Amino acid sequence: MKITIIGGGAAGFFAALSAKSHFLDAHVCILEKTSKFLGKVKISGGGRCNVTNATFNNRLLSENYPRGEKFLRKAFEQFNAQDTVNWFESRGVALKTYPDNCIFPLSNESQSIIDCFLNEARKLGIEIQTNQSVEHIRKTDKGFEIKSNQGIHLADRVIITVGGQPKSTWFSAIESFGHNIIPPVPSLFTFNMPQEPIKALMGVVVEKARVRIEGQKLLGIGPLLVTHWGMSGPAILQLSAWGARILAEKDYCCSILVNWLDEMKEEALRQEFLSIQKIHGAKMLQNHNPFPIPNRLWIYLLEKNEIKPESRWLDLAGKNTNKLINTLINDRYEVKGKTTFKEEFVTAGGIDLAEIEVKTMQSKLLPGLFFAGEVCDIDGITGGFNFQGAWTTGFIAGKSCGMHVN
Known part of the structure; x- marks a missing residue:
């Protein structure tokens, strides 16, 4: 099975790691349009990366999302802030909780998070391709055809994790599948x-x-x-x-x-x-x-x-x-x-959550197509909540994408 993730940011990497962990025999590939992965992770929190927030009650955690509160409350039943802490610590990334409940790597370096992801991807055998600007996605009888500036990629499952899109141009491809897009506007x-x-x-x-x-x-x-x-x-x-x-x-x-x-x-x-x-x-x-x-x-x-x-x-x-x-x-x-600090922008808006199945992050309109991260109409306040939204939705999409779809 070929699983392709479009977007090499926080949600994209977590989705890829989750997909490969749950479906070891699958070929998992990340397509990233720039020359570098995890750009927002690198510069977030002043280069320290606020990985999550020590709000371990799912209901209280979900209240920190102006868009997506009810959706995420259900999603957190599968992967929440405590799961995030456990995930990183079990992979050797020590974390520290500050008085305001923000959780950072003990190193105070976002590179610790990036190195962890890259090491995990290497161990699991995930294919990583940079400078892949996706121009078009087409559903075929056999799966999906993804056209990028470097050629055609074929996939059985696609997870879209392109992040917040303040100018909404990328959404035209998703709209072609019939999805309703909540017009994105800046947040934070x-x-x-x-x-x-x-x-x-x-x-x-x-x-x-x-x-x-x-x-x-x-x-x-x-x-x-x-x-x-x-x-x-x-x-x-x-x-x-x-x-x-x-x-x-x-x-x-x-x-x-x-x-x-x-x-x-x-x-x-x-x-x-x-x-x-x-x-x-x-x-x-x-x-x-x-x-x-x-x-x-x-x-x-x-x-x-x-x-x-x-x-x-x-x-x-x-x-x-x-x-x-x-x-x-x-x-x-x-x-x-x-x-707006352009490298760290967060947007309100994206794919209408009514068209995404919360238990799987699969499109309700097109089987085999999944979403994770800020491309969905989800955004949190400052304090590690946006990354938690990325980890949660990425984990669920990855865990679900290899299952049989109707």
């Missing part, structure tokens, strides 16, 4: 704020902030980083994932509201102000920052409200108190565009 991007003076604070990090799009219920929670172009960090990336379609419709122009104090509400903050004025009233505002935000940001927020940093807490008048409280928990900024 940072916010550009060309007119906002806060950019001068680039490098400032608030460990736990809450960000929402004005007029929407969507929420991003976590560290927030001020950059020279606007804002980034997990809180922003999370919001961009959940709001991917809304933000695309707005052409990435909107207002966001930042609560610099996480869950703090107005009444509780007002009581805290009264307490500070009672105990530390004689202290200058610039010398007494009682909140878990950097001093540079504290001074900036004071000056934004035309409050002199050298004034005393006791002298903070009613009007100024109201303005400062509102700014600390409801600070408004204008977003005018996004920055």
